[in-house]
Amino acid sequence: MSSIDTHTPFDQAEALLAEEPTAELGPQLEELPMVDAARAFARLEEGQQRRVLEVLEPELAAELVDCIPDVQAAGLVEHLEPQVAAAIVQELPSDEQADLLGDLPAQDAEAILSAMEPDAAAEARQLAGYADDVAGGLMITEHLQYLRTLTVGDVIADLQANADEYRDYDIQYAYVVDEADVLCGVLRMRDLLLARRSTPIHEISIGGPVSIRDDASLDDVCDLFDTYAFFGVPVVNEAAQLVGVIQRAAVEEALADQADATYRQSQGIIGGEELRTMPLLLRSRRRLAWLSINVVLNIAAASVIAMYQDTLAAVIALAVFLPIISDMSGCSGSQAVAVSIRELSLGLVQPNELLRVWLKEISVGALNGLVIGLLIAGVAVLWKGSPLLGLVVGLAMAINTVVAVSIGGAVPLVLRWFKFDPALASGPILTTVTDMCGFFLVLSLATAILV
Amino acid sequence: MSSIDTHTPFDQAEALLAEEPTAELGPQLEELPMVDAARAFARLEEGQQRRVLEVLEPELAAELVDCIPDVQAAGLVEHLEPQVAAAIVQELPSDEQADLLGDLPAQDAEAILSAMEPDAAAEARQLAGYADDVAGGLMITEHLQYLRTLTVGDVIADLQANADEYRDYDIQYAYVVDEADVLCGVLRMRDLLLARRSTPIHEISIGGPVSIRDDASLDDVCDLFDTYAFFGVPVVNEAAQLVGVIQRAAVEEALADQADATYRQSQGIIGGEELRTMPLLLRSRRRLAWLSINVVLNIAAASVIAMYQDTLAAVIALAVFLPIISDMSGCSGSQAVAVSIRELSLGLVQPNELLRVWLKEISVGALNGLVIGLLIAGVAVLWKGSPLLGLVVGLAMAINTVVAVSIGGAVPLVLRWFKFDPALASGPILTTVTDMCGFFLVLSLATAILV
Numbered sequence: 084m085s086s087i088d089t090h091t092p093f094d095q096a097e098a099l100l101a102e103e104p105t106a107e108l109g110p111q112l113e114e115l116p117m118v119d120a121a122r123a124f125a126r127l128e129e130g131q132q133r134r135v136l137e138v139l140e141p142e143l144a145a146e147l148v149d150c151i152p153d154v155q156a157a158g159l160v161e162h163l164e165p166q167v168a169a170a171i172v173q174e175l176p177s178d179e180q181a182d183l184l185g186d187l188p189a190q191d192a193e194a195i196l197s198a199m200e201p202d203a204a205a206e207a208r209q210l211a212g213y214a215d216d217v218a219g220g221l222m223i224t225e226h227l228q229y230l231r232t233l234t235v236g237d238v239i240a241d242l243q244a245n246a247d248e249y250r251d252y253d254i255q256y257a258y259v260v261d262e263a264d265v266l267c268g269v270l271r272m273r274d275l276l277l278a279r280r281s282t283p284i285h286e287i288s289i290g291g292p293v294s295i296r297d298d299a300s301l302d303d304v305c306d307l308f309d310t311y312a313f314f315g316v317p318v319v320n321e322a323a324q325l326v327g328v329i330q331r332a333a334v335e336e337a338l339a340d341q342a343d344a345t346y347r348q349s350q351g352i353i354g355g356e357e358l359r360t361m362p363l364l365l366r367s368r369r370r371l372a373w374l375s376i377n378v379v380l381n382i383a384a385a386s387v388i389a390m391y392q393d394t395l396a397a398v399i400a401l402a403v404f405l406p407i408i409s410d411m412s413g414c415s416g417s418q419a420v421a422v423s424i425r426e427l428s429l430g431l432v433q434p435n436e437l438l439r440v441w442l443k444e445i446s447v448g449a450l451n452g453l454v455i456g457l458l459i460a461g462v463a464v465l466w467k468g469s470p471l472l473g474l475v476v477g478l479a480m481a482i483n484t485v486v487a488v489s490i491g492g493a494v495p496l497v498l499r500w501f502k503f504d505p506a507l508a509s510g511p512i513l514t515t516v517t518d519m520c521g522f523f524l525v526l527s528l529a530t531a532i533l534v
Numbered sequence: 535m536s537s538i539d540t541h542t543p544f545d546q547a548e549a550l551l552a553e554e555p556t557a558e559l560g561p562q563l564e565e566l567p568m569v570d571a572a573r574a575f576a577r578l579e580e581g582q583q584r585r586v587l588e589v590l591e592p593e594l595a596a597e598l599v600d601c602i603p604d605v606q607a608a609g610l611v612e613h614l615e616p617q618v619a620a621a622i623v624q625e626l627p628s629d630e631q632a633d634l635l636g637d638l639p640a641q642d643a644e645a646i647l648s649a650m651e652p653d654a655a656a657e658a659r660q661l662a663g664y665a666d667d668v669a670g671g672l673m674i675t676e677h678l679q680y681l682r683t684l685t686v687g688d689v690i691a692d693l694q695a696n697a698d699e700y701r702d703y704d705i706q707y708a709y710v711v712d713e714a715d716v717l718c719g720v721l722r723m724r725d726l727l728l729a730r731r732s733t734p735i736h737e738i739s740i741g742g743p744v745s746i747r748d749d750a751s752l753d754d755v756c757d758l759f760d761t762y763a764f765f766g767v768p769v770v771n772e773a774a775q776l777v778g779v780i781q782r783a784a785v786e787e788a789l790a791d792q793a794d795a796t797y798r799q800s801q802g803i804i805g806g807e808e809l810r811t812m813p814l815l816l817r818s819r820r821r822l823a824w825l826s827i828n829v830v831l832n833i834a835a836a837s838v839i840a841m842y843q844d845t846l847a848a849v850i851a852l853a854v855f856l857p858i859i860s861d862m863s864g865c866s867g868s869q870a871v872a873v874s875i876r877e878l879s880l881g882l883v884q885p886n887e888l889l890r891v892w893l894k895e896i897s898v899g900a901l902n903g904l905v906i907g908l909l910i911a912g913v914a915v916l917w918k919g920s921p922l923l924g925l926v927v928g929l930a931m932a933i934n935t936v937v938a939v940s941i942g943g944a945v946p947l948v949l950r951w952f953k954f955d956p957a958l959a960s961g962p963i964l965t966t967v968t969d970m971c972g973f974f975l976v977l978s979l980a981t982a983i984l985v
Contacts, residue, residue, distance in 0.1 A: 116761055117760070118757040122881050122882065125880070125882055126882055150760055152882075239727050243727075243728050255723075272727075273693055273700075273723070275727055276690050276694075276723075276726055276727060277690070277693070277694055309569045310567055310569045314765075314783070330765075330782075330783075331781075331783040332765070332781075332782040332783040332785075332786050334783075335783050335786030335787045335790055336789075338790040339789045339790035342793035342796075342797060343876070345793075345797050346793060346796050346797040346872065346875075349800060349801060350869060350871060350872035351868050351869045351872070352872045356876065357869075358876075358877065359877065359882075359883070359890075359891065359894040360882075363898060366898050370866070370869050373865070374866060374905075374906055378858070378910070381857070381858045381862060384857070385857055386854075388853055389851075389854050392850050392851070392853075395853055396847065396850045399847045400843070402839055402846050402853040402856065403837070403840050405856070405857055406835070406860050406969065406973075407832045407833060411825065411829055414802050414824070417802050418801060418802045418808075418821050418824070418825075420801060421801035421803045422808050422809075425807065425809075426809065429576075429603055429809075430573050431577060431603075431811075439810075440810065447814060450814070450818045451818055451821055454826075455822075455829055458826075459829070466840075518857065518861070
């Protein structure tokens with residue numbers, strides 16, 4: 084063991100996990116920090132990951148599954164024996180159970196649910212019925228809930244009796260319900276300290292508590308947490324019954340996931356997150372889905388050049404400027420897309436405010452187009468000594484910058500208006516139209532002025 | 535008022551804020567949901583925002599400042615009278631105070647601090663000294679801290695006496711310190727319920743609590759929260775003294791901010807977030823800073839085309855394929871960049887694992903390059919009936935795809951290795967090299983095969 088001790092915990096975890104897993108693996112892994120064990124585990128090929136999970140206690144296996152990226156966890160659990168998977172899933176926090184089962188194909192999720200304890204399965208089924216981005220999909224069911232007729236003494240006795248189970252709960256508040264489970268108050272733990280044990284809890288609880296419906300959107304949940312400084316908000320169903328609690332950290336985590344997805348999609352990683360441990364053909368297929376759309380759009384845009392072959396043959400220098408104008412317009416347009424997506428997510432602009440956005444964009448586009456256009460024109464004049472060539476490429480660059488920021492600023496609003504994800508399609512729509520327009524401007528201006 | 539009542543709360547807030555602000559504005563705004571008031575406020579021009587803040591009570595003004603985007607809050611507070619700004623800043627939560635003061639030019643922050651109450655200023659100075667992305671910059675100082683020799687009864691009496699002040703605290707835990715403020719235990723509120731009032735708190739507190747140093751990085755803080763299910767973690771300084779508490783929600787929020795920044799930077803919004811309410815010249819200057827780097831790089835890349843003018847003049851059809859190959863390689867490379875950045879942030883790959891990443895990328899690049907290359911070659915053959923033209927553009931496309939994913943996968947690791955932000959520079963480095971390489975491949979292959 085002395086040689087292993089000179090390495091970092093991560094190296095130790097990697098060495099342990101690389102071997103054929105035995106019953107000793109669990110205790111050895113538990114001596115290392117969970118974060119190092121989980122990272123080493125996440126880097127294994129899927130077959131080895133499955134063999135490791137099969138030998139570990141379900142509780143430790145669940146900790147590993149909880150720490151690895153969601154997309155990896157789903158692919159992994161999907162291919163475990165349903166009994167093994169069920170034992171692991173039961174040990175996950177309720178919101179993670181629901182996320183994981185929701186990411187699985189329906190029949191795999193059903194096989195796992197059938198192998199779970201009936202109570203746990205019923206709860207998991209209910210949670211898995213919610214979408215990821217509504218209040219029900221963000222909440223946890225581990226919360227404290229007491230009947231309004233109980234006394235302070237009853238609650239304290241329950242806290243004492245179930246101290247172990249409640250260990251990981253956020254117990255700043257308990258929720259007070261009536262006989263039909265309808266939420267009727269919030270009980271601050273601190274107030275229990277200050278009350279007599281015989282007091283009924285409804286006397287010291289806060290009535291008419293703020294709550295949110297289980298089908299409320301992530302935007303509505305964010306608004307609620309922006310408005311109030313709460314750490315957690317109770318979630319109720321259509322019948323006003325308490326079904327769970329959303330914690331502020333879960334909302335922030337959902338926003339971080341959304342921002343990560345926006346970035347990935349803007350870079351052309353579509354159809355699910357990619358990790359390099361995934362099979363080659365899956366990675367290739369997903370990337371190709373995006374590339375094949377783009378290649379068709381690119382060919383369409385470049386066909387504009389084909390229409391002006393005579394002009395291009397007469398002034399071959401234009402071919403140097405075509406990719407420059409195409410790329411620079413893409414850059415300007417991307418900036419406008421990013422500002423629109425950010426303002427939409429901050430709620431600073433509404434999808435119907437196209438005119439407001441467009442007026443703000445054409446002013447900055449005209450200014451930047453002028454600067455970049457003059458620069459390109461200067462390069463053309465210096466290189467070829469032709470002021471007319473400078474005029475053609477400079478003017479095309481300036482006009483196309485205005486076109487690019489107009490489209491870039493507007494397309495995310497239009498997509499959001501029609502309920503599409505603004506980050507998904509802004510890129511190819513933008514570059515296709517700005518490429519076509521840029522090629523057309525350069526070549527038609529050249530035909531008019533130079534040829 | 536009847537006409538206003540038919541509008542949404544947001545419309546009402548917008549109508550109220552558009553008028554010349556009077557002393558009545560505060561009470562009227564307070565009747566509307568804060569989230570609507572804050573959004574309407576965020577959309578005002580800066581001059582009107584200042585006039586509004588000057589008439590509101592500092593507490594309400596602070597709520598508005600807390601709700602608008604950070605970048606806007608800093609620009610706004612910077613131009614207020616220091617006395618007005620100080621009154622508002624004092625009402626912000628401690629972590630927001632520090633963030634805001636940290637975003638201001640040093641002399642403006644100093645002017646505001648001088649106008650604050652000495653105690654509040656001293657605390658704000660200390661917090662503002664931390665960077666945004668270390669534990670000290672994420673923590674709040676609003677926490678419960680008790681000397682170890684106090685009794686349960688003392689603590690309960692303090693909770694009772696200061697109930698109002700503690701209203702917004704997360705009081706699941708209190709922290710136990712010795713005479714030198716050194717953290718020595720954590721007291722679960724629940725345990726107070728179960729103990730006799732005369733018990734010294736050190737007897738019922740948990741010793742050797744998990745804590746984190748104030749200079750720990752965001753990555754380390756994330757690792758800690760990944761490892762433990764805690765809602766909050768105490769922060770200690772070099773002398774092991776308790777200085778604050780980090781909440782899980784603050785960590786998730788920092789991650790969301792980081793993901794937002796990654797997206798913005800990948801789209802060329804550099805040098806600070808842009809909102810369309812900002813002055814035109816500022817917006818233009820920031821966007822131009824990025825565009826002007828790109829235009830130079832683009833001209834450098836296109837100069838490869840200039841070197842092959844004779845080849846291009848002989849086979850003018852090549853000009854149609856140059857932008858296609860440039861753009862498609864950019865797409866393939868961006869996908870590889872996104873996967874590398876994601877794997878880096880998940881800790882699944884380390885900056886020194888270039889070989890591992892490269893091997894994974896060339897396999898997917900070779901496969902996708904083959905598919906896209908065949909497609910482009912097919913288009914060339916169909917259009918011009920020339921198998922040799924198809925060979926040239928297809929081969930160039932296939933090779934350049936492998937080049938693009940190799941560079942795209944590797945550059946983020948190299949930038950991280952040298953402590954640069956991987957999202958910042960991956961784009962222009964990638965497109966410049968892949969454009970140059972793509973142009974060179976098409977035109978040199980054409981020179982060898984076609985001309």
